[in-house]
Amino acid sequence: MSLRVALLDDLASGPVSGPELAEAFDISRTAVWNHIADLRSAGFTIEAGSNGYRVTEVPEYGGDAIQFGLDAPYRIEYHDTIASTNERARELAGSDRRDIVVVADRQTGGRGRRDRRWVGPSGGIYLSLVFSPSIPPARVPLLTLAGGVAVARALDPITIETGIKWPNDLLVRGSDEKIAGILTEMQGESDRVEWVILGIGINANVDAGKLPTGATSLQTTCGPVDRRSIVQRLLASFHRLSADPAGVIEEWRSRTTTLDRPVRVTVAGEEIRGMAMDVDRTGALLIERPNGTMRRVHAGDCEHLRPIE
Ligand code: BT5
Secondary structure, X not given: OOHHHHHHHHHHOOOEXXXXXHHHHOOOHHHHHHHHHHHHHOOOEEEXXXXXXXXXXXXXXXXHHHHOXXXXXXXXXXXXXXXXXXXXHHHHHHOOOOOEEEEEEEEOOOEOHHHOEOOEOOOOEEEXXXXXXXXXXXXXXXXXXXXXXXXXHHHOOOOOOEEEEOOXXXXXXXXXXXXXXXXXXXXXXXXXXXXXXXXXXXXXXXXXXXXXXXXXXXXXXHOOOOHHHHHHHHHHHHHHHOOOHHHHHHHHHHHEOOXXXXXXXXXXXXXXXXXXXXXXXXOXXXXXXXXXXXXXXXXXXXXXXXXXX
């Protein structure tokens, strides 16, 4: 852990004195003072009282702001502009870095699934977590579901009702406009996962006019939002959910709008129509065909159909 991250962690848990910090990090009191001065110029308001240093204001967004008070064992790497946080996360994964979250304010080459584009104007939430889960590769799709639940939970305090569309979209209930998407990538062998990258895009403080048709933003539906808290809630939830597969499925079922309705799922050019009945323990969708047979679909593009179709 870098000294800056450790310092932010210590400050987040309450007032801490210069001598305490100097001892904890084995640095001089002048060095502590310099680090505090750095944080102040990065936008933190830090009061020096009789109990020590106390943070009273945190910058609105950015790496330090997200790191401060983050309740998950991840390091934040922040960029104002980047081509794609998933691409950067791949580079980090390739150099054996884990538990890092690449976050950007704006993406110029964001990707969706199957090489589709993800539009990423400034003001959105774009992040990619690189980690090594200890699960078999067949269960990695469940992490996409966990990501969806984590995003939905992170948006719970905001006055917007969301529903998860299998496997990876977050839609506004009622209008079915897309507010967030997830791109999960992995590398591994048949029995072992080397790394997973969970890439999440949320249309936060962006004008819906800059987004493709069928998409909307939090700003447009309910006004500007605090991206820092959303990202912190999301990462803390995801960290806990990733260790609780049964809990993920249960909560996903309660948050999805895909189950118990007719769907059309396209998988490698084949169209499967039927009733979406459930998801299995790997996150695959179970579809009941009109002839009564059941199909299990591990990945694909899902369209919700109206009951009449
Ligand atoms: C997804 O793909 O929904 C996954 C999106 C993942 C984006 C994140 S951002 C951080 C990280 N870094 C990256 O480079 N990517 C990840 P898919 O289900 O294939 O949906 C893509 C489709 O959504 C596009 O073809 C458009 O129709 C639509 N779309 C593009 N940009 C959008 C946006 N900002 N909001 C809503 N829909 C969008």
